[in-house]
Amino acid sequence: MKKRIKKIAIIGFIIFLLMQCYQPARNIGYEQYFSSNFTEMYKVPKNVETSLRTSCYDCHSDNTDYPWYSYIQPIRFFMDGHINEGKKELNFNEFGNYSNRKQRSKLDAISKQIKSDEMPLSSYTLIHKNALLTVNQKEEIINWINTLNKNE
Structure with missing residues (x-):
């Protein structure tokens, strides 16, 4: 029984190591200028x-700031799923x-x-505490959006 568990653990570890060889392209577009960028459209x-x-922006832009643990699979698969879903x-x-309608x-x-x-x-703010929005930050964003909607 112990030999079987040891064998399964070794095979699992080898599979884990092999997974690390796969490093998909990163969601990084720092060198690009995005004329359709949100900040170019609005003041x-x-x-x-x-x-x-x-x-x-880590999940909703073409510029993800990847942490060190993004090099570890299967964590990277999970992150890429969130990023792709967020960007979609x-x-x-x-x-x-x-379109204007979609922007609004x-x-x-x-x-x-x-x-x-x-x-x-x-799940994002659990690890990225700086991404938590304070009440003041929430109000600033919401008020700014409301101001935009009133001007249109």
Whole structure:
């Protein structure tokens, strides 16, 4: 019985090591200039932009700031899934490519999800404490979005 458990553990460890050889492309576009970027479309106050970049851009842009543990599989698979899903739902770098209607819809969704504490995800803020939005930051973002909606 002990030999069998030891054999399974060794095989599991070898599989884990082999998984580390697969390192998919990273979601990094630092060298690119995004003319359709959210901040190019709107005059975003610096404090709002900073909050959005800190709390949202890792999953909702083409510029993920990868932590050291992103090199470890299967953690990377999990992260890539979140990033791909997040970008599919909203990509700040592609915001200008959305129709006006979709832009307004996305802004409303941002506001609603921040109000209801759906975003940023708790699984993200568990490790990234700096991504937690304070009450003041939430109010600043929501108020700015409301101001945009009134002007349109």
